[in-house]
Amino acid sequence: MRVVSTLVMAALMSLTVMSATASAQNEQFIPILSYRTGPYAANGVPFANGFVDYLQLVNARDGGVNGVKITFEECETSYATDRGVECYERLKGKGPTGASMFHPVSTGITFALTEKVPVDKIPLLTVGYGRSDTRDGAAFRWNFPLISTHWTAAAVAVEYLGQQVGGKQNLKGKKIVLVYLDAPAGKEPIPVFEKLAQSLGYEFTGIPVTAPGLEQKAQWLKIRQMRPDYVVLWGYGGMNPAAIQEAAAVGFPRDKLIGYAWSGAEPDVIPAGDLAKNYKSLMLQHGAEHDQVHDDILKHVYGKGLGRGSEGGVGQVLYNRGMLSAMLGVEAIRTAQTKYGNKPLTGEQVRWGAEHMELTAARLKELGVPTMMRPLKVTCADHEGARLGRVQQWDGAHWKVISDWIEADDAVLQPMVKESAAAYAGSKGIAPVDCSKAD
Amino acid sequence: MGFFIEVLIGGLLSGVLYSLVALGFVVIFKASGVLNFAQGSMVLLAGLAFVRAQAFLGETFPFWISVAGGLAFAVAIMVIVAWLVEKFVLTRLINQSSLSLFMATIGLAFVIDELSQIAFGSEVYAVKIGIPREPIIVLTGLFDGGVLLNSVDLWAAIIAACLVLILVVFFQKTGTGLALRAVADDHAAAQSVGIPIPWTWLIIWSVAGLIALAAAVLWGTKVGIQYSIVFLAMKALPVLILGGFTSIPGAIVGGLLIGAGEKLAEVFIGSMIGGGIEYWFAYVVALIFLMIWPQGLFGERLIERI
Known part of the structure; x- marks a missing residue:
């Protein structure tokens, strides 16, 4: 009897193990x-x-x-x-x-x-x-x-600023300052802002902030001196509420301060309290x-x-x-x-x-x-899949969507992507695939 | 010229906040010879305790009661931490080398960082203590656009000045202050004349905790209470190098020099070399001073018989 029960137990255990293994295999x-x-x-x-x-x-x-x-x-x-x-x-x-x-x-x-x-x-x-x-x-x-991408977001930001002045052609002579985290993410959009400054004629200045970005007094005093038309914020984490509060400290209007999508979440505005009211940010499509x-x-x-x-x-x-x-x-x-x-x-x-x-x-x-x-x-040639954004504004309690969908100017971005990708591939010895033949 | 004055004043006022954190390092070093690496973490803990308690009380009580209650809770937390540190860390390291004590404070920093976030959360919390935050513009008649002053920084300067005054009186004019200085000079000698070392450590770590709370509340008013405030507190290191580890006036003057130096450098030199230089430039200023005054501007010159 003992032998039979032992065999039954062993059979049950092995079934359990097999079932668990099969389950693990389907994960x-x-x-x-x-x-x-x-x-x-x-x-x-x-x-x-x-x-x-x-x-x-x-x-x-x-x-x-x-x-x-x-x-x-x-x-x-x-x-x-x-x-x-x-x-x-x-x-x-x-x-x-x-x-x-x-x-x-x-x-x-x-x-x-x-x-x-x-x-x-x-x-x-x-x-x-x-x-x-x-x-x-x-x-x-x-x-x-x-x-x-950061480049798409930068192009969307310029499109939006163009809308604010009645058309991109009216950006000529305007001053746009980029306050950015002095890190890879913060530096990424600079080439696009510079490229568009050449074609649209606005004056562009990039001002770095060292991570973690809580100390921005010097940067904002500089901005007060420069009197820009718009400031674009490319920060992350505690740098964002700090920037909003420093903007308020130098009297820079919050509705002229536009963060990118990673500067536009609840943790970026709530710590700044009432000072964040009217601050705007790009949306990564969603809000x-x-x-x-x-x-x-x-x-x-x-x-x-x-x-x-x-x-x-x-x-x-x-x-x-x-x-x-x-x-x-x-x-x-x-x-x-x-x-x-x-x-x-x-x-x-x-x-x-x-x-x-x-x-x-x-x-x-x-x-x-x-x-x-x-x-x-998404395709072989385009791993991004879409280049759309919107703009939202903080009303002191909630984010409100304040723009329609805005598309980045791909006529500017595409050649930049091609050039940069080709340079990368060349430096790494990578042979780009022919997308017309790719599976 | 107006812009230069504006940056200079802004830098000096920022420097006051650096001084405030540096004071926390100085009082502990002065009384126990320990470079407390956990001072930045204490700023975070004190700030989190204050802001969370204030928010909790604010749901039921009027604003000023919630502020007072938050401060009382944070003070209690800092005194408990001081007691725990004295009981479980420092007492077991009496008469050990300064390096052992220093290493213990590094461990302590990690423990306080993590436990404070587990207990009080890891978000960015706004601090509201009723300080006006509108910009103040002065000398409009002299300079185009005037000279801008940050009201939070002005309040911080006033509070820091009061704290310094209290600390100087405490160290120089009270029996406890004398006992603390005796312990700082020589643990064994102080013990031999009946000064209870654990008690003095409890006092001094509590004082450092209160300074951390003041720094957290004032800094938090500007940037919110968040983990990164720990790194901001590390700005006290070049201040200590410059001002000396044992001098309260040194912490003040050092803070002012570092604050003004880094802001002027960022604005007037930074733009020539790509910007973002103020963090490391503070150390450049400190190292230049160190080459001239190795013990710091106000540090004690020690001559030991070999």
Whole structure:
């Protein structure tokens, strides 16, 4: 009798192990590089919450991506490049097929990983940040600066300023100052502002602020002396509220101060209190909208106690950015499944999915984000997929969208991208692919 | 000329805030010979404790009660931290080398950084204590556009001046101050004449905690309470190099020189070499002074018999 029960137990145990193994084999691993501590934690926490909540939603509501469950692991970077690279090395081999993709959530980490991902064959998704020239998929096969880049954002900013003065031609003779974080992300837009200054005739001055950017008195005294028409802010973290408060301290009107998309979230304005009223910022397509997807997250994720943050944070600007970043990653996987089947995919296969991703208006509606995003089409030649932005203004309590959709002038950007990508490829000995023949 | 004066005054007023943090380093070094690397973390902790308690109380009580309650809570937290540091770190290192004590404060900095964010959150919190924040323009008749003064900085200067006065009286005119100076001179000798070292350490770390609170509230009014304030507090290091580690007037003068020097450099030299130089330029100023006065402007010149 004892022998029989032992055999039954052994059979049950082996079945359990086999089932667990099979389950583990049907998982798609997505690493999450997050910064919940350190100088940029106030921005990193809502982003990471949005990212994690969306992955939880896909598992809880849909049972994964076409039946393939998503697994994930967070790794704390503190927004430091060295720690980001460590996280990459630690997580790239996890999961049955390795990491599907990486979202570095830092331009500095993106620069560091750009040369590693082709070797490891893992796509690098940088939604609204990173190297701007990586939109050229012929040279940068593994980088996907989806929705927008720093260059696109700079061109959208100039378009908007042009609208403010009754047309871009009226920018001639105007003074535009860029206050930027003295780091890769802050320096990225400078070539576009300089290029457009040549063609449009405005006077451009870039003023760097050393990280973390809390001390800006000297810079703003200089700005008071220069009396610019507009100041564009390219900061991150605590630098943004500090800039808004210094602008107020020198009496610079807040509605002439325009931040870029990463300077336009709740943590950037709330600490400045009333001084932030009327401050404007570009939007990375989305703002702090509440769409159908948020209802689903509240129901299927927070309703089941799976939410990573508080319900009050769902729908804030950076939460939405994290959520959309995760969504784009999931859609890259879903697109890749149409070619490789509904099973866990390798990074190389997901790269194909990212490069062939097309999110039509109908698909965006299905995804529950019809008002937050415009259609996106990624191709071999264009790893960005769209070049649209809007402008929002802080009314002291909420962000209000104050512009229509604005498209960047690609006639200016495209040649710059080509030139920069070709220079990069030449310096690294990379042979760009012929996109007309690429699969 | 008006612009030069504006930058100079702005720099001097910023320097007052550097002095305030440097004072926290000085009082601990003066009394215990320890370079407290955790002073910046204490600024963060004090600021977070204040701002979170104020926000909590503000939901129920009038504004001034919430400010007073927030300050009282933060003071209590800083005294508890001082007691914990004395009990679990310093007492166990009595008569150990200064390097051991210094290393202990580095560890302490990491612990305080993380625990304070776990306890009070890691967002950027606005500080509201009723200080007017509108710009003040003076000398409009003399210069085109006048000379701009930041009202927060002016208030900070007044509060810092009061704090310095209180500290000078405390160290020079009270029995406790004398005991603290005796401990700073020689732990063993002070113990031999009956000065209880743990008690003096508790006092001095509490005083440093109160200075950290003052710095946090004033700095927080400008930039909010956030983790990066720890790095801002590190601006006190060139101030200490310049002013000396044991001199309260040195911390004040050093802060003013560093503040004015870095702002003038950023505006008038920075634009020639690409800008963004003020962080490292503070150390250039400090090193130049160090070459001339190795013990700092007001530091003690020690001559030891070999």
